[in-house]
Amino acid sequence: MYYSxxxxxxxxxxxxxxxIYDFKTGKxxxxxxSATQMLSACQxxxxxxxxDRSSTENIQYMDxxxxxxxxxxxxxxxxxxxxxxxxxxxxxxVKLDFLWLELTAACNSKCLHCYSESGPxxxxxxxVPHQRWLSLIDEAKAAGATDIQLIxxxxxxxxxxxxxxxxxxxxxxxxxEIFTNATLIDDDCITFxxxxxxxIATTIYATNAAIHDSVTLQPNSFxxxxxxxxxxxxxxxxxxxxxxxxxxxxxxxxxxxxxxxxLGMPDAYPDVxxxxxxxxxxxxxxxxxxxxxxxxxxxxxxxxxxxxxTYCQCLAxxxxxxxxxxxxxxIFARDQVCGNILTHSLTDILMDHxxxxxWHTTKxxxxxxxxxxxxxxxxxxxxxxxxxxxxxxWIASPTACSYDPYTGKW
Ligand SMILES: C[S@@+](CC[C@H](N)C(=O)[O-])C[C@H]1O[C@@H](n2cnc3c(N)ncnc32)[C@H](O)[C@@H]1O
Numbered sequence: 381m382y383y384s385x386x387x388x389x390x391x392x393x394x395x396x397x398x399x400i401y402d403f404k405t406g407k408x409x410x411x412x413x414s415a416t417q418m419l420s421a422c423q424x425x426x427x428x429x430x431x432d433r434s435s436t437e438n439i440q441y442m443d444x445x446x447x448x449x450x451x452x453x454x455x456x457x458x459x460x461x462x463x464x465x466x467x468x469x470x471x472x473x474v475k476l477d478f479l480w481l482e483l484t485a486a487c488n489s490k491c492l493h494c495y496s497e498s499g500p501x502x503x504x505x506x507x508v509p510h511q512r513w514l515s516l517i518d519e520a521k522a523a524g525a526t527d528i529q530l531i532x533x534x535x536x537x538x539x540x541x542x543x544x545x546x547x548x549x550x551x552x553x554x555x556x557e558i559f560t561n562a563t564l565i566d567d568d569c570i571t572f573x574x575x576x577x578x579x580i581a582t583t584i585y586a587t588n589a590a591i592h593d594s595v596t597l598q599p600n601s602f603x604x605x606x607x608x609x610x611x612x613x614x615x616x617x618x619x620x621x622x623x624x625x626x627x628x629x630x631x632x633x634x635x636x637x638x639x640x641x642x643l644g645m646p647d648a649y650p651d652v653x654x655x656x657x658x659x660x661x662x663x664x665x666x667x668x669x670x671x672x673x674x675x676x677x678x679x680x681x682x683x684x685x686x687x688x689x690t691y692c693q694c695l696a697x698x699x700x701x702x703x704x705x706x707x708x709x710x711i712f713a714r715d716q717v718c719g720n721i722l723t724h725s726l727t728d729i730l731m732d733h734x735x736x737x738x739w740h741t742t743k744x745x746x747x748x749x750x751x752x753x754x755x756x757x758x759x760x761x762x763x764x765x766x767x768x769x770x771x772x773x774w775i776a777s778p779t780a781c782s783y784d785p786y787t788g789k790w
Contacts, residue, residue: 382566383422384461384583384692385454390421390685391419391464396788399758401680405580408678408757413788415444416753418452423464430482455623463591474691474739475524476730480700480711481513482526483538489561489596493598493626495656495712496702498533506703510540512721516701517547517727527555529581531711533703536564542572549576557581557620562608563601570615585634596630601765606788613643623650630666654712655767673790674746674781689742698731709738713765716774741774748777752785 385391388403398416400409411419418441421430427445433438447583448454485502487494487711508516517528528548532752534539535558543675548556557579565580573580584593592602612619621638621643623629633650640648652671705722707729708714714739719729729735741762743755752758760778769776783790 381426381427382457382460383421383427384420384457385402385448385464386452387478388682389453391416392753392786393420394755395751396786398450399753400452401685401687402683403680404452406679406681408676408680408754409451410676416593418436418444420790422465426460426510432643434529435654442661450478461748462614465556472702474696474736475527476520476699477565477697478527478529479520479525479698480529482531482700482702482711483513483535483541484533485703486560487532487534488537488538488563489534489598489601491627491658492597493595493624493653493657493661495654496533496656497657502533506538507722508701508705510543512705513544513714514547514727516721517544517553519552520699521553523726523730525551527557528553529557529559531559534564536560536569538558540664542585545572545576545578555579561596561598561605563598563604565608565611566610567719570617573612573617574615579618579620581622583622583624584636584639585623586632587639588632591629592630596624597719609643619643619645621648623674624647624653625666625669627666628663628664630669633669654752654761654764656712656714656763660767663707671780674760674783676754676776678754678758685756689744691739692741694759695741699735704754705734709735710763712761713738713766714724715772718782738774746775746777747773748785750779752783754783 385400390401392399392401393416393460396413398411398419400411402409408607410489416669431441447548449456465661472540478660482496485496485498485505486500487498490499520528530541531542532538545556556577559581562580562582582593584605586592589602593599619642625633636650640646652666652669653664684693695709698710700708701721702708705720706717707719707721708716709718718735718738721729743749743758749755749758762774765776765778766772766774
């Protein structure tokens, strides 16, 4: 007699334990090391050859296999099971779908934690000519991008930001967003946003001026941002509010959550500061607030499972272009420069090794994760892991994970 996992299930081995990924229910079942070894051995051996029929182990193993069968995960058969298809790792070409354009390094705020170290005196870092931004928007669209975000610094300080929105709108970007501190939004901006279907993202650090302005270091910024939020909502312009938590505002989390609810955004959740740029300062770190830790339950589906063997689902398909023309895989990954649009075409940069390597960073390359049975169901923030690692390694294990795949313990 033989035993096989169902066609919609996959066994993933970790250093100690294993996991059965069930594409039908989406569940990821954790199994201990002997169960993992046994299921693995079942693939090539009749059950009679795996253990002594008279031993008590037999009962225990058969109980386990029966339980798997009851759960729809495995089945007994008379002939050797068909070999489980090896996880083919096709060189799936990743298509560009989203880009951030950091139009300017200048900002009217000088936020304590700014990853791009933007501020009033940074305009000298704006090296991309207006024509190049325009041609880049065209090039990115031709390469497949559907979504674009104008960011900075403060994007509304870039004199011709409207031109760029108009171009993106004209050539058919599906989603156009401006990430702004909103302090410069006036009634003309509101009319323009409506006309060109612009989505707005902005940031609130507290529900009071004292704490919010102590983060932005821009006097009256809280009042200006809240006034703009009201205008945006009154005009029914789609709005996203981010809140980044650090030491000075961590007590504000409950108030911020209440504000989200009052504004009709109950699903928003404050994020924590990334240790990048001015944010790379342990004095700024919150002492109690953390991102939710990585922990079970994990969920899976066949597409995500296959994709996670090949590329990083968070990074793949995205680029950020800084005001100096550098292309980086994410706004937080400042030191992963993959080319510069002032010297190279975007098409070349998209095909070049550095960007492809970032996009194809899989958990099979990440310290600790590569030995974890949850590696094809779990996700993390690479720049966060990198920023938190003492050696600033791109393949550092995520800090928000307390699982030790070598002992199998959380
Ligand atoms: C860099 S700002 C640019 C847009 C605009 N000037 C603003 O202040 O919203 C975009 C977002 O990045 C967030 N941000 C800046 N530095 C960060 C860091 N070190 N970690 C996490 N988020 C950060 C800001 O709080 C803001 O929500």
